Amino acid sequence: MSFLIAAFVLGVACGLRALVGLAAVSWAASGQHLPLQGTWVSFLGNRITSYISSVLAIGEIINDKFPKTPSRLVPPQFGARIVIGALTGSAIGLSQGNPVMGALVGIIGSVVGTLAGAKGRALAAKLFGRDLPAALLEDVLAVALAFVAIAMLR
Secondary structure (H helix, E strand, C coil): CHHHHHHHHHHHHHHHCHHHHHHHHHHHHHCCCCCCCCCCCHHHHCHHHHHHHHHHHHHHHHHCCCCCCCCCCCHHHHHHHHHHHHHHHHHHHHHCCCHHHHHHHHHHHHHHHHHHHHHHHHHHHHHHCCHHHHHHHHHHHHHHHHHHHHHHCC
16 A cells, blocks of 8 residues: 555656656666566666666756746646656556556646646745745755655665
């Protein structure tokens, strides 16, 4: 049952910063904390995948601060968060023999993270009087949730 909570929490992290969740799963798999060998997502356990996903996650975090970055609520960005939430949730589920439940819970978490993240960031930006502190707070939250989710699997 704890794997479902971990999949949900990681899904929420994907809703905040999609690639942070993917990088977390990749590092967990490459460090043998998430057994994915012999599964269709075993590529996540390759060390090179961990490095690439981390670079992409950092790029996403940087890109998020630009004013021309589209809203996470537009279909391509929302869809990407859902797909990555499903992928990361499925990977967690596969490690426990239940990829479908993991994927479904990851999707739910990513929808919650996307919608709540947009509302929360708008509220925080209003409180701070500008967006950058709210965006940085959201970055920290996404990374912290990813760490918590992976730690729950150990």
